[in-house]
Amino acid sequence: MYTYQYPHPAVTTDCVIFGYDICEGLSVLLVERGVEPFKGCWAFPGGFLKMDEDAETGARRELMEETGFEAVSIFQFGTFSEVNRDPRERVITIAYMALVQKDSVKGGDDASDARWFPVKDVPPLAFDHDRILRIALERLKEQIHFHPVGFDLLPEVFTLPQLQALYEAILGVRFDRRNFASKMQKLGILQPTGDRPSHLATRIPQTYRFNIERYNELKNSGFRLEF
Amino acid sequence: MYTYQYPHPAVTTDCVIFGYDICEGLSVLLVERGVEPFKGCWAFPGGFLKMDEDAETGARRELMEETGFEAVSIFQFGTFSEVNRDPRERVITIAYMALVQKDSVKGGDDASDARWFPVKDVPPLAFDHDRILRIALERLKEQIHFHPVGFDLLPEVFTLPQLQALYEAILGVRFDRRNFASKMQKLGILQPTGDRPSHLATRIPQTYRFNIERYNELKNSGFRLEF
DNA sequence: ACAAAAGTGTTAGGCCTACACCCATGA
DNA sequence: TCATGGGTGTAGGCCTAACACTTTTGT
Numbered sequence: 001m002y003t004y005q006y007p008h009p010a011v012t013t014d015c016v017i018f019g020y021d022i023c024e025g026l027s028v029l030l031v032e033r034g035v036e037p038f039k040g041c042w043a044f045p046g047g048f049l050k051m052d053e054d055a056e057t058g059a060r061r062e063l064m065e066e067t068g069f070e071a072v073s074i075f076q077f078g079t080f081s082e083v084n085r086d087p088r089e090r091v092i093t094i095a096y097m098a099l100v101q102k103d104s105v106k107g108g109d110d111a112s113d114a115r116w117f118p119v120k121d122v123p124p125l126a127f128d129h130d131r132i133l134r135i136a137l138e139r140l141k142e143q144i145h146f147h148p149v150g151f152d153l154l155p156e157v158f159t160l161p162q163l164q165a166l167y168e169a170i171l172g173v174r175f176d177r178r179n180f181a182s183k184m185q186k187l188g189i190l191q192p193t194g195d196r197p198s199h200l201a202t203r204i205p206q207t208y209r210f211n212i213e214r215y216n217e218l219k220n221s222g223f224r225l226e227f
Numbered sequence: 228m229y230t231y232q233y234p235h236p237a238v239t240t241d242c243v244i245f246g247y248d249i250c251e252g253l254s255v256l257l258v259e260r261g262v263e264p265f266k267g268c269w270a271f272p273g274g275f276l277k278m279d280e281d282a283e284t285g286a287r288r289e290l291m292e293e294t295g296f297e298a299v300s301i302f303q304f305g306t307f308s309e310v311n312r313d314p315r316e317r318v319i320t321i322a323y324m325a326l327v328q329k330d331s332v333k334g335g336d337d338a339s340d341a342r343w344f345p346v347k348d349v350p351p352l353a354f355d356h357d358r359i360l361r362i363a364l365e366r367l368k369e370q371i372h373f374h375p376v377g378f379d380l381l382p383e384v385f386t387l388p389q390l391q392a393l394y395e396a397i398l399g400v401r402f403d404r405r406n407f408a409s410k411m412q413k414l415g416i417l418q419p420t421g422d423r424p425s426h427l428a429t430r431i432p433q434t435y436r437f438n439i440e441r442y443n444e445l446k447n448s449g450f451r452l453e454f
Numbered sequence: 455a456c457a458a459a460a461g462t463g464t465t466a467g468g469c470c471t472a473c474a475c476c477c478a479t480g481a
Numbered sequence: 482t483c484a485t486g487g488g489t490g491t492a493g494g495c496c497t498a499a500c501a502c503t504t505t506t507g508t
Contacts, residue, residue, distance in 0.1 A: 051317050053310065079306040430486055466498090
């Protein structure tokens with residue numbers, strides 16, 4: 001038992017994990033709750049913060065424990081503190097967002113109850129996680145203008161149409177193919193793999209990798225992607 | 228005494244209050260700590276969250292108690308959870324940012340130890356508040372591209388040179404007078420007060436108010452201010 | 455053969471930037 | 482009278498958005 005002179009809330013971390021593939025579009029990773037409250041409901045992976053770890057460390061740990069994912073880049077996007085958001089006791093959650101490559105990992109997941117849901121088709125969630133998801137999506141839309149989101153969400157080798165579909169899925173709009181291509185080319189972070197010798201028109205798309213050095217240059221000088 | 232089965236961190240809120248005037252430029256409101264730890268140091272107004280209030284309510288309450296300010300718009304910009312950020316016990320703080328008109332309030336402040344410091348001239352702060360300030364400034368710079376920051380920081384009636392100086396103070400850059408003026412005019416949220424009948428060149432600047440209706444229109448359709 | 459998908463280039467308009475002149479104020 | 486500060490307009494360049502044609506693949 002732990003005693004304090006004043007009441008303390010419990011503190012948890014939650015992770016909104018975004019993944020992407022061509023079939024399902026933008027998806028989030030959810031786990032089915034095995035205990036009350038909201039037993040059987042889907043929720044974001046997360047759990048109570050330990051006293052010897054900061055919030056980001058805790059979020060990464062919970063993510064690993066519950067889904068087997070080791071997220072590269074995760075970032076904090078909000079803290080949710082409504083008084084009655086958890087029926088058990090006062091719980092405040094620090095929410096993180098992570099972008100991962102859906103296929104790359106998920107090899108040796110053992111007791112993982114985690115499942116991907118397309119964002120358009122997410123079931124009602126436990127606690128206030130519906131609201132957390134809504135805000136995560138808003139923040140993701142903002143982020144996409146300043147960070148090359150494809151780095152984290154797409155496989156290492158990808159095509160321009162794939163990249164465009166990703167942007168369209170996140171922002172919920174449609175772009176002109178030609179304008180999108182030239183805009184991306186101009187940024188200079190796309191590196192053709194050269195696996196397709198002919199650069200003529202063909203139905204098989206050219207494949208690219210991201211040029212990380214060029215991206216880091218851009219990040220330092222500050223860049224913005226207009227849409 | 229309050230007992231829990233698992234250890235709980237303490238949770239506080241802190242408010243980074245930005246104000247602005249022509250002489251001092253961009254400033255933050257600090258309070259001098261009267262108790263250990265960091266007694267005598269300056270820190271952001273804030274304090275422990277109560278169990279029956281959410282974080283924003285708590286931030287507003289602490290702000291009112293410690294400085295007498297009733298902030299119009301405050302927004303959460305980060306939660307700080309380093310393990311040893313408070314020497315007493317594990318404390319996590321939810322940080323808010325507020326923009327206020329320096330002169331408008333501060334009439335009947337009684338026991339207020341609060342003082343304004345220009346951001347360029349802030350003393351070393353208690354806890355990790357230096358870091359919190361740095362991040363608040365970064366976020367403010369981002370915000371300024373999407374929100375008409377002048378609304379909250381300038382007095383109701385202001386001049387274009389004043390508005391420009393505010394933007395320059397926040398972003399730390401200089402603008403061309405003519406370009407800045409036309410950019411702002413084009414947004415359509417500036418409403419000349421008409422107190423100066425002659426619209427010819429004169430050394431007395433034209434005064435404006437913000438057109439709030441027009442701003443709300445823009446916010447719904449989404450606007451961006453390039454610099 | 456025909457539909458679907460990928461690649462490319464041109465044009466018009468708008469925004470950003472850089473820059474010059476006029477006028478009134480106050481020292 | 483002269484320096485300072487405020488107001489306005491123009492020209493060039495870049496980026497954006499709209500748009501059409503060719504080629505190949507697969508049915």
